[in-house]
Amino acid sequence: MSDTVQTVALVGATGDLGHRIAAALSRKGVVVQALIRVGTSGEKQARLRATGATPVEVDFGNAAALKTALTGAACVVSSLNGLEPTILGLQGRLLDAAVAAGVPRFIPSDFSLDFTRTRPGDNRNMDLRRAFMARIDASPIHATSILNGAFADLLTGEAPIVLPKIRRILYWGDADQALDFTAKDDVAAYTADAALDAAAPRFLRIAGDVVSARDLAITMQRLTGDPYKLFRAGGIGLLSAVITIARTLTPKTDTPFPVWQGMQYMRDMSSGRGKLASLDNDRYGTRAWTRAEDVLAPFAASNPEPRR
Template identity: 35%
Template sequence: MRSFVRAGRGPGLTEENYNTMTTASKIFVAGATGLLGGQIVSNLLDRGASVRALVRPGTDGDKKAALTALQARGLELVEGDITDPVEKLAAAIGDATTVVSAIQGGPDLIIDGQVNLVRAAEQAGARRFIPSDFAIDITKLDDEDNVMIGWRRKAAAAYGDTSLDVISVLNGAFYEVMIGFMGLVDWEAGTVSHWGDPDQPLDMTSVPDTAAFTAAVALDPEAKGTQRFAGEVLSMRQFHQTLERATGRGLTLKNLGTADELRAEITRKAAATQNPFEYVGLQYQWCMVTGKAKFDNVDNAKYPQVKPGSLEDFVRQAAPKA
C-alpha cells in the first residue's frame, strides 16, 4: 500500500535550472476540459512541453472551443475515457512518461477511474503519476473526515502497489471555493460566516496558481512524494478583513458555532441524505478550522518562478464591489 509521505524541503530550483528543465518527455493529462485541467495544460504548453490530453467523444460547446485553442498551441488530443479498458487507455497514453489526473467526480471516477488510469499508465510504460488530490493535507486526515478526500485516500491505497512514482500536489483550499462553493460569503446579506476559531490559519491557493505549481512539478524530474503549496495562509478573521479591503464593503464576521457543533451539524446532515455533496462543504470546513488538515510546511520555494497571487488581488477581480 502506498503511504502518504511528507516531502522534505530541498534546495529548490533556480530560475536558470527551471528554464533548462527537460520538456522532451510527453505529459498526458486526464481532465483537461475542467477548469484546473485546462490551466495545467496551458501552463505546460507555456513551458514548451509536449502534451497529450484525453477527451471524451462528443465533447462540444465551450469545452470544445477551449480545447481547440489549446490545440492551436500544440496540444495533442486523443479520444477516450479513464474508464475505458486498460489496453485502450494505455494506447491513448502512448509514449507519455508522466500522467496527470485532474478529474473530478464521484467514487466511480476518483477511485475506480484513477486506479484504471494508473494500471493503463503502467502498461504504457509511463514513469510518474500525479493524482487528482489538489486539496488540504489529505495525509493528515482519516477517511471519514471528508467523503471526497476519503475517495482519494482509498484510490491511493488501491494503487499503492504501483511501480510508478506517485507525486501528490496539495494546494489547501481554492480561493474560488472559499468565496463560492463553501457558502462562507453571502454578498447580498453582507456576511462572512465561519465555524470554530476565527484565528486558525488556513492554507489557500487560486486555481491558476495551483495549475502553475502542478506544471512545475510535472516538469521537474526531481519531484517526489507529496508537494504542498499555498498562495496565502490566512485565518478566517484575516480572510474577512481581506474581503473588506478588496471590495471596499463592510462585511459582518458571523460565528456559526464551535468546531464540535460543526461536527454535530455534519452528522445530522449526513443522516438526512444519501447525497454527500450536501454536506461535504461542511466537512472541508471542519478539517480546516480544527487545524487537522493544516500544512506543516509549504514547498513554494522549490519553484520560485511560480509567484502566486494574493487573495486580495483575486477578490478585486472576482467579487462584487461596494
C-alpha cells in the same frame, strides 16, 4: 528539470482545473496529449486545441487502447473529479494502463487540503483520495500528489465564508485558525512544473495565501471601506452535528460536492486537521502567488452596497 520536449498525458482536461493545466503545460512547450472520452463534443475539443493541447479520443474501458494512448508519455496528470467510480475506478484503470505502458510518473487528482492528516470517515472525498493513495503507493510508478488547501476562487461565493450582503465573515471554531487557499491558475502552473520534475517528491504542498477568518474580515473592510464583523456559526462539534443532520436528510447523492460535503471540507479546514504543515512554494523558483486579497478585490467592487 530537463530541457528536452516531453509528452504529458492529461486526463480530465475538459474540466475547469484540467483545462487550466492543459494551458499551463502548453505554455512550457510540452506536448500535451489530452485524453478524452470517445464522442466528446467538437466544441470541447476545440477549446482544448485552443490551449495548445491535442485531444485524443480513447475508450477508458479498453485497457489496451488506454495503454496505447499513454505510451511514450513522461508523466500522466489526472485532474478527474468525481466519486468512487471516477477516483478509484477510472483513475485506477488509468494507473494500471500507465504502469503497463511504462510511464515513469503519475500525478493523481489529489488537489485538496492535506488529506494525509485528516481522520478517516470525516470526509468522503478525502477518504477516496486516501484509498487511491494506498493503491498508487503499492504500484511501481513514481507518484507526486499536489496539495493546495482550498481553491481561493471559492472565496467569491461558492464557499460560504465571505458574506457581502450582511458584511460578515462566517467561521466555525477559532477565528484565528490559519486556512490555506490557492488560486486555480496557480495550482495549474505549479502542476505543470511538477509534471516535468523527475525528482518531484511524493507530496508537494502549496498555498497562495494563508489567512484566518479575522484576516479576511480586515481585508474586506479595507477593500470596501465598510466594517466587516466576524460571525461565529458555532464550534467544530456543532458543525459535525449539522453535517450528520444534512447527510441524513440527503443520504444518497451522485454529485461530488453536496452541501454536507462542503461542510466536511470546512470542518477539516476549521479544525486545523487539513492544514498544510510545510509549504513547497519555492521549489520551482519565486513566483507571484495570487493572494486572497487579489481574489476578493474585484468581488468587493461588485458588491458595493453597504449594509442597511
